[in-house]
Amino acid sequence: MSQQEFWNSKFSRDGFLYGLKPNTFIASKIKLLKDKSKVLCIGEGEGRNAVFFAKKGFAVTAVDASDIGLSKLKERAKEENLDIHTLCMDLNHWDTNEKYDVIVASYLHMYKEERTALFEKIEESLSDGAYFIGEFFSTKQVNYSSGGPRDEDLLYTVDDFKKSFLLCDKEINEQVTILDEGKGHQGEACVIRVVIQK
Numbered sequence: 001m002s003q004q005e006f007w008n009s010k011f012s013r014d015g016f017l018y019g020l021k022p023n024t025f026i027a028s029k030i031k032l033l034k035d036k037s038k039v040l041c042i043g044e045g046e047g048r049n050a051v052f053f054a055k056k057g058f059a060v061t062a063v064d065a066s067d068i069g070l071s072k073l074k075e076r077a078k079e080e081n082l083d084i085h086t087l088c089m090d091l092n093h094w095d096t097n098e099k100y101d102v103i104v105a106s107y108l109h110m111y112k113e114e115r116t117a118l119f120e121k122i123e124e125s126l127s128d129g130a131y132f133i134g135e136f137f138s139t140k141q142v143n144y145s146s147g148g149p150r151d152e153d154l155l156y157t158v159d160d161f162k163k164s165f166l167l168c169d170k171e172i173n174e175q176v177t178i179l180d181e182g183k184g185h186q187g188e189a190c191v192i193r194v195v196i197q198k
Contacts, residue, residue, distance in 0.1 A: 003090045003109075007066035010184075011046055016072065018045065019182030022052035023106035025135045025193050030056065032131055032195075037101035040125065042091060043108040047073025047084070048181075053104075054082040061085040063094060091118055099127040105134040107185070112153045112160075119164035126198040132165070138174050138190040146179050146187035156192050171195040 010017055021027075026049055033039070037058050041050045044062035046069045054060045054077065062084055064070050070086045077084045087094075092114055103122055110118055122132050136156040137148040149155060161172045174192045179185040 003065035004067070004088075007045065007064070008068045011066050011069040011072065015182070016046045016048070017182050017184040018048060019180075019184075020048055020051075020076075021181070022049045023104075023135055023181070025191075026104050026106060026133055027052060029131070029133050029195060032133070033058065033102055038099075038127075040098075040100040040103045042094075042103060042105045042122075043110075044073070045069040047076060049104055049106060050084050051076055051080065051082060054084050055080070058102075061087065061098075061100075063087045063089060063091065065090045094118075094121060096121045096125045098125065099130070100125055101127055101130045103130075103132045105132075105136070107135065107137055107148060109149060109154045115160060116164065119161075123165055123168065123198065128198060130198050132168075132194065132196040132198075134194045136192045136194070138192050140174075140190040144187070144189050146189040147181075147185035148189070158192060161192070161194050161196070165196050167198070169197045 039053045039058045039060045041062045044050050044064045050060050050062040067088045070088050139152055139155040141148045158172050158174050172194050176190050179189045
């Protein structure tokens with residue numbers, strides 16, 4: 001099953017699977033952003049982070065493999081009179097021809113063997129001084145029932161981030177938190193929170 005088929009099956013249900021609010025950790029880092037920053041939201045799904053940043057006046061691009069997820073985002077952006085650029089593609093096919101001030105990701109499902117290439121593209125796409133901010137499910141998430149994949153190849157370790165972004169400043173923390181994100185993420189979870197500055 002392709003990424004698009006997998007996520008379209010999730011997002012074809014009524015409502016917003018992960019709710020309307022942005023990821024709490026990512027939203028808490030907004031003070032790091034300068035005015036008029038260019039923000040890229042990767043694996044953005046139905047658009048909760050993209051809408052949050054666009055409402056704050058940032059120039060936002062959202063990338064996701066699911067055309068259904070992105071159509072929900074576009075509908076919501078239209079209702080709220082927001083201008084959000086969308087790109088429907090599998091991140092393995094993403095071309096790094098633009099620079100961003102911030103790249104964000106919440107619970108990005110990428111297989112272990114695909115990550116090195118993706119992390120290189122992220123670093124390449126950051127302007128000098130720019131940030132990559134994200135929250136990811138730890139491999140320890142298999143012990144919790146609050147959401148996320150059951151396949152360990154789609155879960156992350158602190159080392160995944162330490163081994164990449166070698167020329168960047170990194171703040172990487174693994175911790176247990178309580179998720180309250182729509183129907184998709186509810187309850188106690190083990191996550192890795194990342195703030196990386198180029």
